[in-house]
Amino acid sequence: MENREFARLLEETAxxxxxxxxxxxxxxxxxxxxxxxxGTPARVEEMLRNPERKVTEIPGVGxxxxxxxxxxxERGSFERRDELLRKYPPGALEMLKIQGLxxxxxxxxxxxxxxxxxxxxxxxxxxHKLQDLPRMGAKLEEKVLRSIAQYRKSAGRFLLSYxxxxxxxxxxxxxxxxxxxxxxxAGSYRRGRETIGDLDLLATGVGAREALDAxxxxxxxxxxxxxxxxxxxxxxxxxxxQVDLRALPEESFGAALQYFTGSKEHxxxxxxxxxxxxxTLNEYGLARVEDGVxxxxxxxxxxxxxxxxxxxxPELRENQGEIEAAASGGLPKLIEVGDVRGDVHMHTxxxxxxxxxxxxxxAGRAMGYEYIAITDHSKALAMANGLDEKRVxxxxxxxxxxxxxxxxxxxxxxxxDIRKDGVMDIEEDALAELDLVIASVHSHFSLEPAAxxxxxxxxxxxxxxxxxxxxxxxxxxHRDAYAYEFERVVKEAVRRGVMLEINASPERLDLHAPLIRxxxxxxxxxxxxxxxxxxKHLANIRFGVQxxxxxxxxxxxxxxxxxxxxxxxxxxxx
DNA sequence: GCCGTTTTCGGCCCGACTGTTTTCAGTCG
Numbered sequence: 395m396e397n398r399e400f401a402r403l404l405e406e407t408a409x410x411x412x413x414x415x416x417x418x419x420x421x422x423x424x425x426x427x428x429x430x431x432x433g434t435p436a437r438v439e440e441m442l443r444n445p446e447r448k449v450t451e452i453p454g455v456g457x458x459x460x461x462x463x464x465x466x467x468e469r470g471s472f473e474r475r476d477e478l479l480r481k482y483p484p485g486a487l488e489m490l491k492i493q494g495l496x497x498x499x500x501x502x503x504x505x506x507x508x509x510x511x512x513x514x515x516x517x518x519x520x521x522h523k524l525q526d527l528p529r530m531g532a533k534l535e536e537k538v539l540r541s542i543a544q545y546r547k548s549a550g551r552f553l554l555s556y557x558x559x560x561x562x563x564x565x566x567x568x569x570x571x572x573x574x575x576x577x578x579x580a581g582s583y584r585r586g587r588e589t590i591g592d593l594d595l596l597a598t599g600v601g602a603r604e605a606l607d608a609x610x611x612x613x614x615x616x617x618x619x620x621x622x623x624x625x626x627x628x629x630x631x632x633x634x635x636q637v638d639l640r641a642l643p644e645e646s647f648g649a650a651l652q653y654f655t656g657s658k659e660h661x662x663x664x665x666x667x668x669x670x671x672x673x674t675l676n677e678y679g680l681a682r683v684e685d686g687v688x689x690x691x692x693x694x695x696x697x698x699x700x701x702x703x704x705x706x707x708p709e710l711r712e713n714q715g716e717i718e719a720a721a722s723g724g725l726p727k728l729i730e731v732g733d734v735r736g737d738v739h740m741h742t743x744x745x746x747x748x749x750x751x752x753x754x755x756x757a758g759r760a761m762g763y764e765y766i767a768i769t770d771h772s773k774a775l776a777m778a779n780g781l782d783e784k785r786v787x788x789x790x791x792x793x794x795x796x797x798x799x800x801x802x803x804x805x806x807x808x809x810x811d812i813r814k815d816g817v818m819d820i821e822e823d824a825l826a827e828l829d830l831v832i833a834s835v836h837s838h839f840s841l842e843p844a845a846x847x848x849x850x851x852x853x854x855x856x857x858x859x860x861x862x863x864x865x866x867x868x869x870x871x872h873r874d875a876y877a878y879e880f881e882r883v884v885k886e887a888v889r890r891g892v893m894l895e896i897n898a899s900p901e902r903l904d905l906h907a908p909l910i911r912x913x914x915x916x917x918x919x920x921x922x923x924x925x926x927x928x929x930k931h932l933a934n935i936r937f938g939v940q941x942x943x944x945x946x947x948x949x950x951x952x953x954x955x956x957x958x959x960x961x962x963x964x965x966x967x968x
Numbered sequence: 969g970c971c972g973t974t975t976t977c978g979g980c981c982c983g984a985c986t987g988t989t990t991t992c993a994g995t996c997g
Contacts, residue, residue, distance in 0.1 A: 419980055423969035456970045494986095496995050529988050746981095776983040777997050836997070837984080 395467065396614060397431050400438050402632050403466055403475065404428035404459070409490050410478035412497035413504070423459070430454035431463075433928075442467050483510040491545060491872075494537040502527055516542050548871035551589040552635050554937055555900030558583070560593055560630060564637065567612060568597065572604035576647070577639075580654035584708045586940035588903040589870055592636040594654045602641035609639050646678045648693035653677035659713035660706075667701055667717065675701075709943040712907075726946050729922075731939045733949040736765035736961060737932055739809065739832055739863065739895065739923035744789065745770040746778035748928045751793070755800040757929035765803035765958045767830045767923075768793065772819040774811035775836055781808065783824040790827040803958050805829035805965070809863055814838045816852025818859070825858035830965050832895065834863030839876045846878035854883075854892050860965045861921055862887060864897040864904040872901075880909060881916065888917045893953055893964070896945075898938025899925040910945025919964070920947065921954045 408424040430452050431438055441447045442464055449460045465472040482504060489500055489512065503509055506527060507518060518524060519535040519542075561579040568574045574597045578584075581594035597605040606626040610618045616634065619627040623641075630637045642650045653661065653676065661675075668675040674683050679691025680700055690696040695705045703720040707728055710716040719725045740754055741747030747754070751768055758766035770789070771780035781789065786808060793806035807830035811819035818825065818833065825831050833853045841849065853859060862883075866875035887894060894913055897904045902925070905913065910920070922938040924931050942952060949955040953964045 417969085420969050422980075426970075454970070458969050494995075498994055529993065531988060533987060774984085775997070777981065779981065 395439050395470075397434060397438050399614075399632055400463060400466055401428040401432035403471070404431070404462070406487055407472075407475045407478065409487055409497075410475070410482060413482060413486060413490075413501050414478060415497075415501060423454070423456075426454040427452075427459045438463055439467055485509070485511040485514070488512055488545075489515060492538055493541040493544075493873075494534055499530065502530075512542055512545065544872075544874060548589070551591055551871060552633065553870060553900045554583065554586065554588050554590060554903070554940075555934065556633075556635070557590045557593055558937075560635060560637065561595070564593075564595060564609070564612070564630075568595075568601075568605045568608055568639075571611075572608040573601035574605040574608075575599050575601060577605065578651060580651055581656065584655050585657065585711055586709045586937075586944055588906060588941070592638060593630075595637065595639045596642055596647070596650055596654060597639060598642045598644050598647045598650075606639060606641055609637070645692050647691075648695070648697055649675070649679045649691040650677045652694045652697055655708050655711065657712050660711035660716070663713045663717055664701065667703075671701065673700070707943060709940060710946065712944075714911075726948050728943045729939055729947050729949045729952055729955065731936050733952070733955040734763075734922060734935055734939065735957060736763045736767070736803075736954045737761070737923050737926065737935060738765075738767040738805065738807070738830065738861070738921055738954050738961075739769050739897070740766065740926040740932070741770050741778075741809075742768055744785075745775070745780055746927060751796075751804070752800065753929055754926070755802050755804055757926075757932050758804075759802045761932050761935075763802060765805060765961065767805035767807040769807035769809040769830065769832050772808060772810045774813060774819040780811070781820075783821050786820055786824045787827050790829075805962075807831065809834050810859075811836050812849060812853040814841070814849070816849035818853060818856045822856060822858065825856065826967070828858065829962075830860055831856070831858040832861040832863040833859040835867050835876065839867055839873070841876070843877040843879065846876055847882055850878060850883050851886055854886055854890055857967050859892060860967075861893045861895050863895045864899075864902050864925070865894055866904050866906075866909065868904050868906075869901055870903065875904070881912070884913045884916045884918050888919075891919075891964075893919045893921050896920055896922045896938050896941050896952075897925050898922055898934045898936075898941070899931070900934060900937055903937060903941050905945070906941060907944035910942065910947060914945065914947065914951060920952050922952055923954065 404424050405428040408421045411421045434452050438449060441449050449455050449463050462472045489495060509515060519539050522535060524530040524535050525532060561583060565577045568577050576598045578596050579593060580596055582590045583593055606621060609626050609628060610621050614631050615628045617629040626639045628637050665675050668680065672683050674681055679688045680697050681688045690700040698705045704725055706716050706720050737758060742749060742751050742754055754768060771778040773780040773782045790806040793804055797804060806828050808828050809832045812833050812835050813819055868875040894905060922935065922942055924934045926932050954961060
């Protein structure tokens with residue numbers, strides 16, 4: 395069993411314990427342990443078997459959790475979890491994801507109604523049954539109904555980062571187990587969509603057939619949906635991501651990769667073009683209609699070339715003008731991960747990060763960067779122990795003083811909250827001490843669009859603000875973007891030289907492609923940054939770069955592809 | 969339930985807002 399699975403069971407039990415009203419600190423211990431286990435490189439299962447090692451070596455795991463882990467390894471669950479699962483319906487965990495309903499409210503609901511599924515909950519709200527209960531009213535019912543709709547929209551989808559993890563794991567596994575030399579991920583994952591519905595893998599050459607059996611036998615596969623000569627479909631992991639693996643002859647690899655990468659719209663347009671040229675395109679190759687002779691299929695490049703097109707990067711394949719651009723030599727030279735020379739949004743232990751300034755600097759060096767910016771939270775985020783004016787100034791001084799020892803240029807920064815009325819959360823004279831201020835919205839997401847627009851415009855009036863952080867505030871699969879007049883804000887940002895962040899955190903990926911393209915057309919400049927709360931998050935930059943590519947950006951559109959001096963010029967105060 | 973030690977138990981992140989109240993519990997971040 396993978397560490398993630400142990401962590402998931404602990405986390406899930408902690409959720410149920412909240413409904414049961416267990417001691418809050420005990421619940422937090424479960425959550426801490428889950429986080430520690432998920433982040434531990436050593437395998438828990440291994441540690442449990444090895445008499446030389448103890449799981450209590452993992453910080454956050456003591457005697458109690460160690461016993462729980464042992465029980466999980468033995469039979470896949472543990473006593474307290476079973477007990478809670480008997481007490482609460484299976485839908486309880488889902489219901490906790492509905493906004494507006496926390497553990498306390500759910501406990502009340504469960505004690506009053508026969509409530510098993512989200513559907514039941516929806517019905518209760520529609521029939522206005524919640525209003526009969528203490529401290530629940532019409533507004534809550536509306537909020538819950540809205541949230542249920544949002545939840546349904548996102549059900550069955552997975553973050554791009556999860557797809558990346560599974561793709562990497564399975565590619566390595568299939569190479570090892572079946573000797574499959576060439577396993578490639580296609581589909582929306584390859585196009586870099588921010589969420590994926592399933593994972594499409596293609597295997598070709600030596601070991602491709604064997605890979606089908608190997609996949610079906612993978613320890614994390616919970617269900618084999620189907621397996622034949624050429625294709626296997628499975629459910630993978632606790633969350634049940636569907637993985638499809640296809641075994642292909644080498645001569646069709648390019649055609650299959652093209653076909654299964656999509657998007658559907660791109661492929662329809664491409665097939666239309668082929669038809670007009672007297673050709674026909676399918677997953678096996680490109681052939682002449684008149685005599686059926688194959689003209690291409692082994693690689694994507696030869697297929698696009700035979701259609702009179704430059705090879706189109708997967709991120710652009712949405713039928714949004716890329717085919718026309720490829721025909722006329724007008725494709726952009728998309729930004730690449732290697733172009734990024736500094737990460738300019740990250741947190742440390744000073745607020746809610748997990749590492750020190752020194753550790754983040756070392757991680758930045760390891761990424762090969764020339765510079766980083768440390769941008770901890772401001773005081774409005776009390777939960778994150780945000781900085782007040784005094785700590786802001788002290789921090790800026792500290793960075794200036796120790797700068798040379800860190801071995802990488804470190805800009806002193808701040809991710810400063812934009813308050814409800816648009817006023818910055820930190821006084822201007824304290825902000826002025828810093829090299830770089832990111833302005834971000836972290837509260838009052840449901841303001842009227844007009845008020846939200848004014849709020850952001852007002853924040854940009856601060857001469858210290860250089861970057862608008864995660865500009866739409868969406869949290870993937872969880873919360874929609876807040877509504878405001880995007881174009882107006884972008885125009886003002888352009889006028890003031892404020893850059894727009896492309897936040898590479900896998901839960902956000904904000905801005906997304908259509909808005910990036912729109913903003914670029916309006917003259918905006920961008921930074922791509924990870925919002926890292928841990929050194930290992932710096933690697934998420936690839937997802938941000940992929941978003942930028944989907945938005946047709948070139949390196950020159952993204953300011954942190956510039957060297958340290960150019961970047962410094964760009965962040966000079968207006 | 970974990971941790972750290974003042975070695976046997978006390979501390980563990982907390983402020984703002986919302987919708988419901990008529991003084992505050994629950995949720996969120």
